[in-house]
Every structure is written in C-alpha cells, then in structure tokens.
Amino acid sequence: MVEEKIEQRRGFLVGSITAMMGAITAALGIPALGYLLVPAREKKRQSWIEAADLTKLNVNQPEQIIFQRVRRDGWKLVTEKAAAWVVKTGEKEVVAFSPVCTHLGCAVSWNAGDKAFVCPCHTSSFSTEGKVLGGPAPRSLDRFDVRVDGIKVMLGEVKQSAEG
C-alpha cells in the first residue's frame, strides 16, 4: 500500500518534469523554427532594368549582356553586376536567358560552332531556345521577364523554367 503510494508519487513527479521541459522546448523550438525557416518578410518587387539596345542585336545570335542591378541581400541592398544571354527572336521579340546552368549553377556560355549554350562544368548544353540538348541539366535555362520598349530591351525578374 505504502509502496504503491510512493510509486504513484514518483510517476507524478517524472510526468510533471517531462511535461514542463516539453512545454519549454516547444515555446523555444517552435518560434525558432519559424525564425529559421520562414522567408524574410520583405517582398521582392519587380523593377525593370534597361539592359540592351534592340538595334544592336542580330536575330538568333545570342549576345551576353552585362548590366547593373540592385538586389536585396538579407539586410543589405547591393548593387552588383549581373549577366544575361539575350537572343533576338523576331523584329520586336527578344528572350533573355539566365546564364546559370540548371544543373549545378555554373555559368553557361554560347558556343557559336555548336550553336549551343554550353556549361563548362558537366557539359550540359542548351539550344538557342534554352532547351536541354545534352548533359545532366534537368530543365531548360531560366528566362528573364522581358519587355521591349521602343528600342530598349528591359529585363525583369528571372522566372524558373518548367521541369523537363
């Protein structure tokens, strides 16, 4: 009888210790997960950057364009150089590819002989439409939003291409 009481009391104590420690862990852990995993509140805003002159582009001949952009990098606004492969596809039509290989992020460059964008890392190659021609790349090159304003080619944000 007495032993049963002692056993009960022990159960209560151990249960309480576990519950209180669990509550503290949750009160610290759940906000910590939110802090670590939820993206920063600041929304990305579409800002158009004048990157190229339409009259200086030749149809179906990719041209590397280097431009300045302002990017929010964590708590900082950084002004940095960025690159795009711009291809004039029609009289007033232009597509702009991100130079980042969709495989592991190396910078692709245009190989005029093969008529393909080639990645120097694992030999992925992409067509002038950005489609995968070979290599381990999982999807087409990502494209910038493009707006043609008179003769000015304006670039917006990079949109991820679809799988395959």
Add this chain to the structure above:
Amino acid sequence: MLNNVLEWVEDRTGAVSGVKHFLYEEIPGSSGWHQVLGSVAMFCFLVQIVTGILLGLNYAPTTPDAHTSLRFILTELTGGRLMRGLHHWGAAMMIVVVVLHMVQTFLWGSYKKPREATWMLGVVLLLLTLGFGLTGYLLPWDNRAYWGTVVTTQITAKAPLAGPYILHLMGSDDGQIGVQTFARFYSAHVLLLPPLMMLLIGLHVFLVRRHGVAPAPVETTPTKKFFPGQVFKDTVAIFIMFSILFALAALVRVPLGKIADPTDSTYIPRPEWYFLFLFQLLKFFEGPLEIIGSMVLPGVAVGLLFATPFLDRGAAVKLRQRTFAFGIVFLAGIGWGGLTLAAMRSTPHKEPWQSYTAEEAAAVGSFRLAQCWQCHGVIPGDNKAGPNLADIAVHEERDALVAHFKKNAANSGLKDIQLRQLAAFMRKLDDESVVGIATAPIPVVSGAQLYMKINCGVCHNINGAGGKSGPPLNGVAKRRERAWLETHFLDPQKLSPGTIMPPYNFDHTEMANMVAYMETLKD
C-alpha cells in the same frame, strides 16, 4: 531493442550508469526549494546560448551593419523580435537569478568549509555574467549602446596606472569607440566568455558534487535521491522563471533606437539597469576622489565577496541564527535599491517626439492630415489593413512612397514638398521615433508645421537640423519666458535690437502653436 541499444551504449561508454550516478546522487534530507536557484541560473545560461546562436545566424558583427542586420531580424524575420526579446530579458533574468543564488548561499552559510572554492568560483561566474551584459550592451550599435559603452570605457580609462592599457585593450585609444572596440566586445561576448563560462560552470558543478549539496547544521531526516524529488522542484522553478521571461519577451518590446551617432550631443547615456547603482555611485565622488567610486569601492566589494568564506569561519548554524548575514544582505539590498532608484529618478524623461527635427514633427502633421492612420498602426499590436509601422522598416524609395501617398490620400491637400518630407520621415522611422507619431501633442505638431512653412530652419537649428546664422533653439524654453517669445515674434527689434529676424504677425492660434512648440525645446 531499446534495451539492447542502451546495453551497448553502457558497455562501450558507461554513459547510462554515468547519468544514473548523476541523477541518483544522495542529497541531504533537508534539501528543498531553497536550493533550486543554481539549476535555474544554469538554465538561464542555456536560453542565452540558444537565443544567442539564433541571433548570430542573422547578425553582422561590424559597424554599422550590426544595426542594419538587427533591424532586419526585428522587422523582417518571423519570431525575430521574440528571439531578441528572450536574449535581452534573458540577460537581465540571468543576473537576477545568479544574484539570488548567491544571496541564498550566503544566507544559509553554504560557503563554509569545505565549500570555499565553490563559492569563489561562483563569484567569478557572477563577474562573467556581468561581463556578458557589459559586452552585449554595445552590440545593437544604436545610440543607447554607443553612449553607454563610451561611459564604460571612460570609467576604466581612469584606473590608476593600468588605465591607458585597459583602454588600448578595449580598442579605444583616443577615447572614441569604433570598429576595433566593437570587434573586441563582440569577440569577448561570443568567443571568449561563453567557453570560459561553460568551463567554470562545469568546475562549479563538479565542486558541488565533490562536496555534496550543503546540509543543514543538524540533519534530522535521512538522505534522499536527487531524482525525482529535487529535480521536480528545480524544474518547477525553471518553468516559472521561463514563463516570466517568455511573457517579458513577448509583451515588453526592447526598442532598437537610432543608429549610433557619435555627434549626437542630445543623447543622455545610461547603462543597463543592473549597472545603474555604479553609475549613481560616481556622482558622490568629485574630482580626484572619483577613483573611490569607480575603482576602490567596487574593488573592495568584489574582494569582500571572494573573502567571505575566510572572514566567516565559524561553525555552521541554523538559518534563524544568522542575523548578521541577514543584516548584510538587507543593507546591501537597501544600498543597491537606493542607488538604483536615485539613478532612475535623475534620468530625465524624454518623449520620442522631443528628438524630432522640425521637419519630422511637421511630417507627423502630414501623416495625420493624410489620415495614414486609417490603414497603418504606429503602436505595437495596433494592426490595421496596412502594415503596422511599429513592426516594419520602410524600404520603399522616396518617389514610390510619394506615389503611394498620392494614390491613397489624394485629397489630403498636402504639397509635393510635404509628401517628400513625409516619405523621408517614414524611411527614417525606428522603434523609438515611431511612437511619437501617436504621442506628439497637436499644438507642437501645428507649431512645427508653421515653423516649416515660414522657413525658420533657414537660420535656426532644432535637434541638429537647420541653419547656423540664428541662435539654436534647443533649450530656448529654458532661456526665455512665454511672454518674451510672444513679444519677440511680433517685434524682434524691441527685445533684440539689431537682429536680422523679421517680425511675424501671427494670429492667435498660430502664436499659441508656435509658442507651444518652442516651450517643448528644453534641451
């Protein structure tokens, strides 16, 4: 399965029996609630480690990025304010708990032979805890941090002989504090102190185990096991402490002020509350005697703390018979409380809007006129349709903001220049200045608007903004009476012959507002 794993772990490492040995240690029958504070102190330190690491993941330890990144943590990250609140209030909580732990040990006389070394290590741990507070205070790099640390470094600089060397060690040769001081405080706070603290806590606990938990002078009940009885009591105490800490962190906002500005002569530096008594102590010692307040008395106090076990070598007696110890704690408490209270009383209270430039005060008027408050709260928790300005940082470009004002408050009647000034004000808001939008008195705001309209700022300066050809207006409320001001506006030549200030024929309301504004410019 689990048993097999445990057996394996036990066989290869001895961890299981180690934990059991730790948990089932025999403690005196008299052990109880009065001995929970050491565990609570240790838990406080654990919370500081966890929240410190989390803050560190998003903190840039250089000036002035420290301020920008902390602002990012507070305004952009989920739970950022909570983490910072836990770390800030956790520091205060830890100091309280460590001091209480020490008071308990002192009252019960638990420092007596053979526990002298445990006590002395405890004194070192108290000093390390204060060291954490001192070095951490600079890290937000706002005015409070900057000016508080300037005072600290200047005090240590006055140490006899060692002063200049200490100052040099703190990276502040010319009395200014900058990137070097910051780097050293940061390194001390995250690289030096934490491992040192862990090591000494380990030693402290080891010594507690070595000598056993201090028994009562006469034990009347048989010994018992540490687990689960005493662990339960420790956990309850930890739970209560953590609940208070969590409530403080969630409910009492720790403002991040304006970025550190070494030229801001209007800022009134004050240390954190647990150092206020030292700050106040210095006021009693003038000139060459200052060293007594800044070095001698604190040095003697720490020395006495270290020497306590050797000064009191008598046999252990019952708590009720330790009247002398109670007397000392009582007097120390009165002394500390009195000094702290006096320091708090002597701290001039400054409303956030009293730091506004005239342009900013006038912008508050624009904010109200355009009824921005319809969508935007300016007080924590006052959430409306638009973002609460107390919770976010405004990153939009000035022109984008002006466009936003024109679109959403088309009929405000505000001129473009006023909208641009409002936009500039919005981009500069911080946790402290945002409060003023709600609290700045109407006549003051109207006075500031009039001040802007008639371009007083071309000649006069308020809170660091404006021209230099006229007298600065900070402190005008102390220099001039109301009647003098009124007469001077209407006919400056009468009171200041030869002045280039033109007369202003204000109507009744204008005069009342302008004078009301001037009367808030006390310092």
